[in-house]
Amino acid sequence: KELLGTDTLWPYLFAFNFVPSIICLIVMPLCPESPRFLLIKKGEEEEARKALVKFRGTESVSDEIEEMRMEARKSMGIKNYTLKELLTTPELRMPVIIACVLQISQQWSGINAVMSYSTMLFELVNINSNTIPYIVVATGAINVICSIVAVPLMEKAGRRPLLLFPMVGMLISFIIMIIFLNLQKKTELSEHHVSFAYVCIIAMHTYIIGFALGLGPIPFIVVGEIFRQEPRAAAMSLSLAFNWVCNFILMLTFPFLQEALNEFVYVLFCVILALAVTFIFFFVPETKGKTFDEVANSIAFGGRAKGKGKGFNINNDENEPMSTSKV
Template identity: 40%
Template sequence: MRGGVSAGYWANRFGRKRTLLLNNIIMVIALAVEILSKNLKSYEVLIIGRFIAGINAGINTGVAPMYLSEISTVSLRGLCGTFNQLCITFGVFTSTVMGLNHVLGTDSHWQYALGFPALMVVWQLCTLSFCPESPRFLLIQRNSEEEAERALVWLRGTHDVSDEIEEMIAEREHAKHIKKFTVCDLFHTEELRTPLVICLAMHLSQQLAGINAVIYYSTSIFETAGLSESYSQYATLGTGAVNVCMTFVSALIMDKVGRRSLHLLGLGGMFIASYILTLGLIYDQYDSGHSWVGVICVLAVVFYIIFFASGPGAIPWFFTAELFAQGPRPAAVSIGVLVNWSANFCVGLFYPFLQEAIKAYSFIPFVVFLAIFWVYTLFRVPETKGKTIEEITAQFQTSVRYSPVPVTDEND
């Protein structure tokens, strides 16, 4: 939460690429503190290390989708944004494997699992260092047309980038004639407030759908359904693998099917899967001992993950960057990440108490939220597939004050 709300500030001050690289310093500090906790036999030090690691994660989840959105072409924006989520799901799957009892989930080896991100730090330093900064950041915010053109040539693999350069120049020139943007404008200006509400609803639909209750507590959910501890761990591992595979499929079809359509499909499928899971848990509570109930619950969770990965897992992260122009984008992304992680925190903190209090009925709140967000998406969320940022932002404008390019009549 703290890292996410600061992401926009660092992205504007240092640039998107440089912020991601400098953020590795925070991760190195976190790793050192976490490993030190093992030697000191101090869980307080471990908590501090996890807190620092959380700041790193919050900054990454804000800046990485913004960077990918700004360097990609219109036709590949959904693919790039979804691949960001693919890497996250692969990380979740990897950590699940490491946490198994016969891998690194032991009293003597858990510190090696926490130290694994050191390899990711080295990987990013060896790869991202050779990538260019965001051309839009270089031209619009740093006024460096030459550097922006070099970056675009590198990214596109061609010297014919004049159209994109002219589009960014037009946005920069128009920005000179409008008042300086402030975060408060996101709430006070209608053409910014409307897309902000949509983005926050998208982030909330991802977290309040119960995904982290499934991710964090899937093993205990399976045990509640009658599976043994070992089988529950392997079932959890299977759901992680399904999440990775379906996120990859989603990346391939995102720019063909569209964001709104996939989000509706995902929320609808999650609603049905959650409803079936709830029925299975309730049936097992009153008439336990049937192995087929456990199978039904596992299948419900698997299908829940499939539908989550098809859209809601990836879309909220890059959708915010699509709905805002260069000026308000970092602030909007920061607020979106803050809300997402806040909802994540609430679900992770309170679900165990909810599960203990109402047991088999613990997924009913998520079923209700899924129904509400499906209706909201159907009537309020626009489709952004195949549209430029300027075309998308024009949908929300009641005046031309924040428009990056003048909006003219189709017949002019």
């Protein structure tokens, strides 16, 4: 029934984590360097072209190379941003807020609480203890499969739809879980408890599917696409710090919240998801098919997601044509 999750073998389970690390050490040197880094930071256009061709699988990369040339010209003499400069530059204020809100939403949508404490949920709905390990494995498999499916989907559907619609699905799933977990406690409905348990399991997996398709992978993509080269590293570092701090807070407090609120603990996640959906709808732009300049212009100084707002001119030369290369 168990391979390594026993009192004596669990250290080997932890030690097994070195396997993916070894794989990364072997494979990472074979991966091409970032084309933008090669061209914009190191000025190695030919190497950047080779890397881009390898990533895209086509020789038709001239538009993207031209966009990088334009960005390189604008970046001449501009050093990388420090954290202080990132937080005090007015035109970066809204992108920083978007980056941090997306990472906070990812963690406080409750995914790690649901995944880490799924066994407690299954016990709460009276699932047979012998069945729980198999459901947990299925849960992880669904998460992995849907995360893989999200990769081609985000290039076809765009970032915003894959954030908004799955998040609405996650919200509905939590509402269903709250309702049926509450019904599970009613003794007068005891003959329906098995059905209620299955509904809760389905709702939980629907939530995980929604997360894996949208809020799981896309915040990392969007954060990389709403910043130009110079502030991007600092912005990614800041947003990831928010991500891990929120993860730590959630995992530390969730057992106490669950003990105090029982099934209504998921109401907190519903509120966070509702606020996040509202914020994304109004302020997070679609980055698919747009240049970095177009994305930056659309959200600077609090520009709305649909292009409203003041925007700002980030071109050094007002007569310089806009690149047609897209994100």
